[in-house]
Amino acid sequence: MAIELGSVRYRYAGSASSVLGPIDLRVEPGRVVGVAGANESGKSTLCLVAAGLAPGVIGGRLEGSVRIDGVDAATLRPHELAQRCGLLFQHASTQLSHTTATVFEEVAFGPCNLGLPVAEVVTRVWWALRTAGIEPLASRDPARLSGGQGQLVALASVLALRPRYLILDEPTSELDPAGTQLVAEALERIVRETGAGILLVEHKTDVLARIADEVVVLDHGAVVLSGSAAAVLADPRLAELGVEPPAGVRLERAVRASGLEWSAELEEAVE
Amino acid sequence: MTAPGSTAAGSIAPAPSVEFEGVSFAYPDGTRALEEVSLRIEPGESVAVIGQNGSGKSTLVRHLNGLLRPTAGRVLLEGRDIRREHVAGLAERVGLAFQNPDRQLFAGRVSAEVAFGPRNLGIRGQQLEERVVAALEAVGLGGEAASNPYDLGYSRRKLLALASVLAMRTPILVLDEPTTGQDARGVVRVRAVVERAVGEGRTVIAISHDMSFVAECFRRVVVMRAGRVVVDGGPEVVFGEAAWPELRAAHLEPPRAAVAGARLGLGSTPTDAALVAALVAAGRGRG
Numbered sequence: 387m388a389i390e391l392g393s394v395r396y397r398y399a400g401s402a403s404s405v406l407g408p409i410d411l412r413v414e415p416g417r418v419v420g421v422a423g424a425n426e427s428g429k430s431t432l433c434l435v436a437a438g439l440a441p442g443v444i445g446g447r448l449e450g451s452v453r454i455d456g457v458d459a460a461t462l463r464p465h466e467l468a469q470r471c472g473l474l475f476q477h478a479s480t481q482l483s484h485t486t487a488t489v490f491e492e493v494a495f496g497p498c499n500l501g502l503p504v505a506e507v508v509t510r511v512w513w514a515l516r517t518a519g520i521e522p523l524a525s526r527d528p529a530r531l532s533g534g535q536g537q538l539v540a541l542a543s544v545l546a547l548r549p550r551y552l553i554l555d556e557p558t559s560e561l562d563p564a565g566t567q568l569v570a571e572a573l574e575r576i577v578r579e580t581g582a583g584i585l586l587v588e589h590k591t592d593v594l595a596r597i598a599d600e601v602v603v604l605d606h607g608a609v610v611l612s613g614s615a616a617a618v619l620a621d622p623r624l625a626e627l628g629v630e631p632p633a634g635v636r637l638e639r640a641v642r643a644s645g646l647e648w649s650a651e652l653e654e655a656v657e
Numbered sequence: 658m659t660a661p662g663s664t665a666a667g668s669i670a671p672a673p674s675v676e677f678e679g680v681s682f683a684y685p686d687g688t689r690a691l692e693e694v695s696l697r698i699e700p701g702e703s704v705a706v707i708g709q710n711g712s713g714k715s716t717l718v719r720h721l722n723g724l725l726r727p728t729a730g731r732v733l734l735e736g737r738d739i740r741r742e743h744v745a746g747l748a749e750r751v752g753l754a755f756q757n758p759d760r761q762l763f764a765g766r767v768s769a770e771v772a773f774g775p776r777n778l779g780i781r782g783q784q785l786e787e788r789v790v791a792a793l794e795a796v797g798l799g800g801e802a803a804s805n806p807y808d809l810g811y812s813r814r815k816l817l818a819l820a821s822v823l824a825m826r827t828p829i830l831v832l833d834e835p836t837t838g839q840d841a842r843g844v845v846r847v848r849a850v851v852e853r854a855v856g857e858g859r860t861v862i863a864i865s866h867d868m869s870f871v872a873e874c875f876r877r878v879v880v881m882r883a884g885r886v887v888v889d890g891g892p893e894v895v896f897g898e899a900a901w902p903e904l905r906a907a908h909l910e911p912p913r914a915a916v917a918g919a920r921l922g923l924g925s926t927p928t929d930a931a932l933v934a935a936l937v938a939a940g941r942g943r944g
Contacts, residue, residue: 646936
């Protein structure tokens with residue numbers, strides 16, 4: 387069981403060259419795989435491919451294989467895909483339906499479309515709102531939320547589908563530090579309680595340092611670094627690849643660069 | 658007063674101050690976004706506005722270019738009440754880059770997008786051309802003048818929106834979450850834009866969730882919570898240990914360097930550089 391990408395290359399319709407690839411990647415249930423990389427290095431495209439939406443829904447040309455729990459993603463229909471792989475787009479306004487009057491209805495939109503019994507929908511919606519930490523927003527108008535609140539509603543609407551895998555494209559980009567922490571905690575809880583596997587694109591390497599088991603770094607569409615989160619996030623090539631190292635790593639470098647010793651005392655103070 | 662057409666770097670008219678006097682604002686659905694905010698920003702100040710999502714930061718700055726008008730209280734630019742000003746007049750003095758660039762971009766060509774604002778100020782020909790080139794260079798989009806804005810990725814559209822505001826050469830620059838969605842290189846660009854604008858004596862006001870950007874690039878930090886200003890001071894005050902309870906109540910975390918400095922008993926060290934300096938001053942950390 388896993389999302390498996392084997393020798394994947396992908397290009398959008400009308401584009402002459404591949405924007406993605408070669409990529410070999412495996413996301414197992416219960417694991418968090420972080421994805422970092424400069425802007426336009428292919429991270430969002432990777433999300434679309436791993437979720438089975440590219441080329442399935444948006445066209446383009448794929449080489450290699452994308453398999454979700456052993457099934458070729460190209461053979462799955464949209465509602466089947468949605469229950470296996472929940473995709474959170476980078477911008478909440480892309481995700482939200484713009485047809486609902488309250489946050490509750492917005493989060494219920496997905497499960498209702500699966501034809502689930504009403505009681506089940508209600509249970510799922512409250513669980514998703516609680517997990518995303520936005521129960522108090524349930525009766526608000528989704529069109530009148532702040533950027534960060536909208537992002538949490540979009541996350542809840544994906545969670546309500548209870549997918550086995552979550553593919554999250556910068557879920558904290560518009561969030562304040564507490565909101566970022568809330569999402570990090572929610573993701574840890576989801577992995578622990580539901581055993582979901584998560585592919586997490588994130589510029590905030592502090593978040594990856596905290597919750598990712600492995601990290602891959604993309605450059606011009608290809609995987610250029612991969613390994614345990616701790617090893618990749620301390621790699622000296624990170625900054626050249628357009629990725630800001632975590633705060634602790636930056637601080638250690640600033641201290642060493644000024645000729646000071648990085649003592650155990652300092653290490654502990656930065657934890 | 659410098660004529661709007663004069664374009665040499667640094668020829669910006671004396672920057673006005675911004676003043677909020679007991680400003681309250683409620684949206685039509687009844688959501689109260691600002692509660693009696695009073696804030697005075699002097700010419701040439703660099704001010705970061707931080708706070709939880711939904712705390713009123715964007716609502717606050719949208720008063721500065723007339724997009725919103727206060728429900729109660731007054732907003733003054735150079736001592737003049739903005740209620741008496743036309744949006745076009747405000748646009749010459751306040752440049753606002755939105756959080757979401759797609760609310761701002763509309764032209765079919767990058768260069769036309771950037772030229773739109775200054776053209777509406779009456780600038781033409783060589784001077785207009787110079788402004789467009791300089792603004793695009795400042796954000797690292799010099800090679801994209803002929804591109805369609807929507808062929809650029811989100812982060813570069815956001816830099817384009819910033820360039821189109823820079824091209825207005827307004828004495829007041831307002832940036833709503835300028836580093837959001839930028840990678841490490843983009844953040845370096847945005848920092849350079851802010852530092853240069855401050856160096857030119859402009860007033861820069863930025864909303865941000867990026868605490869190291871805030872601590873390193875701004876001289877003053879305003880913390881908002883539930884529509885009110887709850888802390889206001891330099892980074893060493895706002896990120897100092899005494900202010901942490903207020904920061905945390907506002908759903909914020911002090912930068913890592915500030916936490917480490919406090920744990921080591923080194924006082925307030927909001928930036929990596931401040932922490933290193935404090936270690937050196939205390940004679941600690943030598944091998």
